[in-house]
Amino acid sequence: MSLEEQLPDTVEEGQSADELAELLGDLVIDREDHVNAPGFVIRPDTVQDALRRLRDDAGFDHLSCVTAQEYEDRYESIYHLKKYDDPTQEASVVVPADKEHPVSQSAEPVFRTADWHEREAYDLIGIDYDEHPDLRRILLPDTWQGHPLSMDYDQDRPQIVSLREHANPLQEDQRSDSDSDTMFLNIGPHHPATHGVLHVKATLDGEQVADVESDIGYLHRCEEQMCQTKTYRHQIMPYPDRWDYISAGLLNEWAYARAAEDLNDIEVPEYAQIIRTMGAELCRMAAHFLALGTFALDVYGDFTAIFMYAVRDREEVQNILEDLTGQRLMFNYFRLGGVVWDLPEPREEFFEMTRDYLDRLPEHLEEYHDLVTGNEILQMRTVDTGILPPEVAKSYGATGPVARGSGIDYDLRRDDPYGYYDELDWDVIVKDGCDNYSRLLVRMLEVEQSAKIVEQCIDLLEDWPEDERNIQSNVPRTLRPDDDKEIYRAVEGAKGELGIYMRADGTEKPARFKIRSPCFSNLQTLPEMSNGEYVPDMIAALGSLDIVLGEVDR
């Protein structure tokens, strides 16, 4: 192993599946073919070996997602690998585990992000990850009986937990520990700074953070399981709106639409793609405005003008989206093969309203830059605090503005094009400050780029010939993808790479539906950013991650 680690990094340019198989050598016991990538089946005790080879010798430095599932005869973990340089190059490492004693080697020593992903797999499916540093439940309470997504799980069995086991987590007061100089502090789940039901267990040394641990799962709503009980064609689409519910609905819908369309070979008409692109970018603008506003709350205090200004701008975007989709938050606007309806009539009015807002936007952004990014106190607070070096960010699978604020040039809209982004003129914003300020700045500058995209979409839609306005392709009433067809597809959500893994079993419902949430991976970086910093900087770092607990917990 050590010899192979020292091999020069020469194989950067697109290896074929056979080359990768050769690289893995006798680790590969079987080959699979997923729709998005070649799958290499390996023994459960060689996971670290295989992933290390793929990372160091083939450049797969991004462990995007870990999917676990149970078959009739085995358990299986799939490690979805990508490259930060070129996310179209993908590889899946498939690790079957014994049905009776599902034990599989942990990937945590190779990719830090596997820590939480494997904990989730253990929690919901029940696979034991050997050598995992901290294999506990993550979404469900510690006292939960059984693993809800495993086959022998009895849904009807009541979860009887004694009062003692449900002990109040606040009760054990660690101040009584007289030997220690540190103070344990529960921040959340109800706290003005946590933006939702996040519970941060912080160990403080005076005003400085010695250690933080995020406790998630308060908003777990079984989204994956619910999607597994719904049909591809229409029933799943409303659910994505509920993941990142901070106005990013269309971006989430696109994640499902893209995966399901690729799984079922559905084409989307160009006209519908433009509408999708426009809607998605409007959602991104709204989401980034809210991120800006809540970050201001964290750094300024609760009576700040910036929050109201940001909400005012979000409101204007929301009005446009309401006109387009008929809804303000839970849009349910995309359909497989297109969108549900065309632009609202009269079209001129819609164009005028959108253009009118886009014309006013530069002035508003100028105001934000005066008030926020140009403020010296804010710079004093955010520059060089909450540092996230690019290598650490990559190891944790950070994506979206968090990665781009750490100088990682990674944006699926450009690197793995979908929709109409390829045809439009826009830039990926990258800042290499790696601090809270960079992440804030990336979001603010991305709003400008999104506005640019929306403007171009409007121009295209206005000139589109009336008889070619095809909003949906012909999609069969029932979709039954072939048995054992597997796909993992991601789009660039407001917070980063939002991926969907689906496995078909020949029926009209997915056999496994896995959501790769960008917030879930991004939130893992919190200890890296805040250990050793002051409490206010930890709060600011948390704000700059821009997490939505609906998406973290699903």
Next chain:
Amino acid sequence: MAAPLQSALLPEQIASMLGLSGVLGEIVGGLIGAFLIANIMLAMTAVAGPWAKRKITAAFTDRIAVNRIGPFGILVIIPDAVRLLSKELIVPEGVDRPSWDLAPIVLPASALLGFAVIPMGDLGPINFHLADPEAGLAIVFAFASIASVALIMAGYSSNNKYSLMGGLRAVAQNIAYEIPLIITALSVVIFAGTLQMSEIVAAQGDALVTIAGVSIPAWYAFVNPFAFVLFLVANMAEIGRNPFDIPEAPTEIVAGYQTEYSSVYFVLFYLGEFIHIFLGGAIMAVVFLGGAAAPISALSFVPGFVWFVIKMWAFFLFTQWARSALPRVRIDQLIEIGWKGMLVLSFGNLVLTAVIVGVLL
């Protein structure tokens, strides 16, 4: 305009109005006078807290705020008072009772005591000035710093870690900023040559320069703007407003020392904070803004008390403006600004003022 300053103090006026004299007159006059001043301050706080603060913040953030009851919604004060007072008083387990109960009383009391020596000008025949001891300025700072005791009492006795952190922050902040505050005030004392409040105000009575018939008064804010700015910043930190609101820092430590307080105790804390803001404004007015004097002599027909209230409210408005627009600094940055910046600058200012006054005047 020097005439009202020499008129009798409020207790004496009340005593002579009631026909009392001697010790009895002093006691009764003092009590009634104190009652009157305290009620004026409480009334101002009642306007500031439930109504003005909402309206001001709303104006900064493009909103409307309360507008349903009474003109401009001002009568919201009454239902708000009922609401606040009728809430349940929750006493958490394990609080240190005497201290926990005393803190919400000590805080507003310390601020109210400060008003005893503030010359607030006259309104008709009444002169709103309770006492005028020779060490007036020292007394007002002494009273104001009792507030720190209340904050650490509240923070410590609440049996809550957020409260404890808030209390410790408050003390660290007050110590770091009270020294520059007082040192800067001392530079004014060098100019005026006295600690007596009425004398400090009188010393600002002359005109500094007269341009085209409009005379600019010799307020110390104009005489020494540098000291004024220093004092303003230190004062903001002393009363704990943005960018120095870290003892409460809602998004970090929930509400700091007052996290566990509800109902009447909560009201008392807010009352104390608002009176402290007004006391801060009153000290600013006396020391730097000519007390109850009108800015230009053409406007001196407006009673002095009105000017004084306007000056206090101007400071209140300033704190609300800062709150809407400025981020808060971090605790270590705050201490650094206090000890490394403000302290050095305020001593520099003091020495420079002493030299200038000694050599030139």
